[in-house]
Amino acid sequence: METYYYSQFNHAVVRVALFDDVTNAAAIRSRIVQAARNLGVDGNTEREAVNFAFIDARLISSPLHLQTAIYQALLSEAQGQLRTKTVHSEILWALNPTNNITEAIRRYGVSDESTTLIVVRVDVSDTPDLQRRMCDVIQGCMVPFQALVKMTDWSIIKKHYKLDSESALKEVQGNLDRERSIIDNIVVSSVAMKNVMA
Amino acid sequence: MLSSSSSKPPTQQLLQSADLISQGAEAKVYKAYLRQVSTSCLGPDHGAVLEALEPVLLKYRFHKHYRHPSLDASLTRQRIAGEARALMRCMRSGVAVPGIRMVDVNEGVLGIEWIDGKSVRQLLPGGAELEDISELEEADEMDEIHENGAADPIADYGVSRDALMVMIGVEIAKMHLADIIHGDLTTSNMMLRKQTNDLVLIDFGLAYHSTLVEDKAVDLYVLERAFASTHPDSEPLFAGVLSAYEKRMRKHWLPIKKRLDDVRLRGRKRSMVG
Numbered sequence: 001m002e003t004y005y006y007s008q009f010n011h012a013v014v015r016v017a018l019f020d021d022v023t024n025a026a027a028i029r030s031r032i033v034q035a036a037r038n039l040g041v042d043g044n045t046e047r048e049a050v051n052f053a054f055i056d057a058r059l060i061s062s063p064l065h066l067q068t069a070i071y072q073a074l075l076s077e078a079q080g081q082l083r084t085k086t087v088h089s090e091i092l093w094a095l096n097p098t099n100n101i102t103e104a105i106r107r108y109g110v111s112d113e114s115t116t117l118i119v120v121r122v123d124v125s126d127t128p129d130l131q132r133r134m135c136d137v138i139q140g141c142m143v144p145f146q147a148l149v150k151m152t153d154w155s156i157i158k159k160h161y162k163l164d165s166e167s168a169l170k171e172v173q174g175n176l177d178r179e180r181s182i183i184d185n186i187v188v189s190s191v192a193m194k195n196v197m198a
Numbered sequence: 199m200l201s202s203s204s205s206k207p208p209t210q211q212l213l214q215s216a217d218l219i220s221q222g223a224e225a226k227v228y229k230a231y232l233r234q235v236s237t238s239c240l241g242p243d244h245g246a247v248l249e250a251l252e253p254v255l256l257k258y259r260f261h262k263h264y265r266h267p268s269l270d271a272s273l274t275r276q277r278i279a280g281e282a283r284a285l286m287r288c289m290r291s292g293v294a295v296p297g298i299r300m301v302d303v304n305e306g307v308l309g310i311e312w313i314d315g316k317s318v319r320q321l322l323p324g325g326a327e328l329e330d331i332s333e334l335e336e337a338d339e340m341d342e343i344h345e346n347g348a349a350d351p352i353a354d355y356g357v358s359r360d361a362l363m364v365m366i367g368v369e370i371a372k373m374h375l376a377d378i379i380h381g382d383l384t385t386s387n388m389m390l391r392k393q394t395n396d397l398v399l400i401d402f403g404l405a406y407h408s409t410l411v412e413d414k415a416v417d418l419y420v421l422e423r424a425f426a427s428t429h430p431d432s433e434p435l436f437a438g439v440l441s442a443y444e445k446r447m448r449k450h451w452l453p454i455k456k457r458l459d460d461v462r463l464r465g466r467k468r469s470m471v472g
Binding site: 004005006007008009010064067068071072074075078079163166167168169170171182185186188189190192193195196197 | 205207208209211212215232233234235252275278279282283285286289290291292297298299300301302303304309311376
């Protein structure tokens with residue numbers, strides 16, 4: 001599990017885990033939807049159980065991509081300018097190139113077909129028992145975060161960012177490493193500057 | 199829960215712990231780390247390998263108190279947006295520029311990729327003038343080395359001056375082909391990356407979009423004047439830049455060349471209309 005620490009955001013502690021071979025994606029998704037609807041007291045326990053950002057790992061081009069979205073979400077929260085309900089959903093919003101919240105959740109969040117998930121927890125201090133809480137919700141195998149590099153689906157990313165005919169990529173056609181490094185740079189930069197994209 | 203109502207805004211805190219590198223009329227430039235390693239998070243199961251944190255460059259367009267506050271806020275926001283969009287266009291067009299890492303419009307801060315290397319100005323003769331705070335600190339160490347005979351800084355990079363001029367010509371051509379005008383082309387605004395020896399164009403604070411031949415010609419002219427005023431006997435060097443630029447621009451070169459000749463004759467921004 002990765003830990004990111006931010007003293008400037010009231011010492012926020014962000015934990016990130018990567019899960020492979022996820023078999024209950026559909027159940028997780030419906031659990032999140034149900035928890036959001038549940039207005040009773042037990043709704044709170046349910047919401048707390050899924051109080052994470054669930055991100056489809058295929059759409060993340062690098063750890064930096066995720067870190068940049070997390071940072072912009074933390075910044076929005078600190079400035080009282082969240083576009084979505086929680087900092088976790090804000091991370092999903094930050095990842096999406098457009099302003100459409102539903103699209104962001106649909107594209108970058110857990111979908112019924114997801115088999116690899118990144119799970120992020122933002123907290124004011126280290127959450128006790130975090131690994132158990134994550135494993136309670138997800139039926140899958142927690143793997144080292146470095147394994148992310150094998151999971152990226154570059155063609156979907158290119159599609160979402162309309163990079164299929166971009167001149168920057170035409171130049172380095174054939175050199176896969178260079179091409180992916182350029183895509184990652186464009187994706188990271190787009191996430192960082194989304195607020196001024198206009 | 200995480201709102202900083204009790205303390206300073208997060209970006210101000212970030213700036214406080216950052217290293218000031220240089221200060222201009224418009225902005226202060228810092229080296230910073232967006233996150234930290236917490237010692238409390240290091241337990242027995244964390245091995246000796248700590249993920250190396252990458253620095254970022256923070257460009258802080260501080261409040262100008264001589265401006266009306268709402269004008270100041272609006273202008274700062276526009277400038278940041280303009281710079282970020284120009285960088286994005288360059289990236290998509292294959293021009294080598296720093297990536298964007300963080301944007302805080304409310305505080306006027308643009309965070310970009312930290313480029314490890316030297317500016318072209320520092321790598322060419324005549325450019326070793328101490329321009330900013332970090333160079334002043336380095337100078338004391340460098341004095342000893344220079345006493346033993348001038349060490350040519352470009353030697354460290356395994357790139358000849360001629361090859362460097364070609365790289366400059368090519369990057370500017372790519373930029374102009376994407377209809378982006380830099381607005382402040384000088385040898386201080388170009389860097390050579392240490393490990394890859396790639397050229398990177400920086401500081402797009404005055405950049406804008408234009409298809410006009412005039413704007414591209416002026417962009418080149420500004421660079422020509424910068425070369426001449428900063429580096430002695432630089433005419434052959436700049437000629438190398440233009441030659442590589444011409445090659446890359448192909449059919450677009452001729453109208454720009456003609457305009458450049460006009461601009462040279464009259465000086466910039468002097469209209470002959472009486």
